[in-house]
Amino acid sequence: DSGVTQTPKHLITATGQRVTLRCSPRSGDLSVYWYQQSLDQGLQFLIQYYNGEERAKGNILERFSAQQFPDLHSELNLSSLELGDSALYFCASSVGLGRADTQYFGPGTRLTVL
């Protein structure tokens, strides 16, 4: 158990809908990262927050947004969902910002868009 929790575990929804994925980092970690894992794209970095502020952005669609709250938990919002958004979404956390910091991954949220 990495200490990173994600809810829900599974999510099934329809095209055009909006969903929110939640992540609680390990105790003491200030950075939160979101990744998407799909069969065609593999594992891709979406976005990083550090202590409430956005620090890095990857291949995140404009329909997707995220935020990190004062208690350091994070939410990833996915809107106007398309079939291609079906994927496993991982959250990770680390103590700081450095490239040597280990990122600890949560169990993921499996999103199915029908």
Add this chain to the structure above:
Amino acid sequence: AQSVTQLDSHVSVSEGTPVLLRCNYSSSYSPSLFWYVQHPNKGLQLLLKYTSAATLVKGINGFEAEFKKSETSFHLTKPSAHMSDAAEYFCVVTGEGSGNTGKLIFGQGTTLQVKP
């Protein structure tokens, strides 16, 4: 731009025989490199990491990897495979440039099959 290439999408070994999973990277900076493992329907677990200290890195469950700058490689090895090692393995490099150091760039993964 930085990238990671895992040279084998699938590796099959017999239990008790050595494991070799190959990874080449491309980076303008001295990178940090990681190997993560993903068991079916599970999250990603860190096996080991290289952060410019010793070039031979020991990880969990008997795995180790050697950083070879001249060959831009970071191959993962284990002397003797166990059935529980069957999983997907990812070679990972950190991003470059200010603002990207936290970004992890994943290889496409290598599926390790262990036969009894």
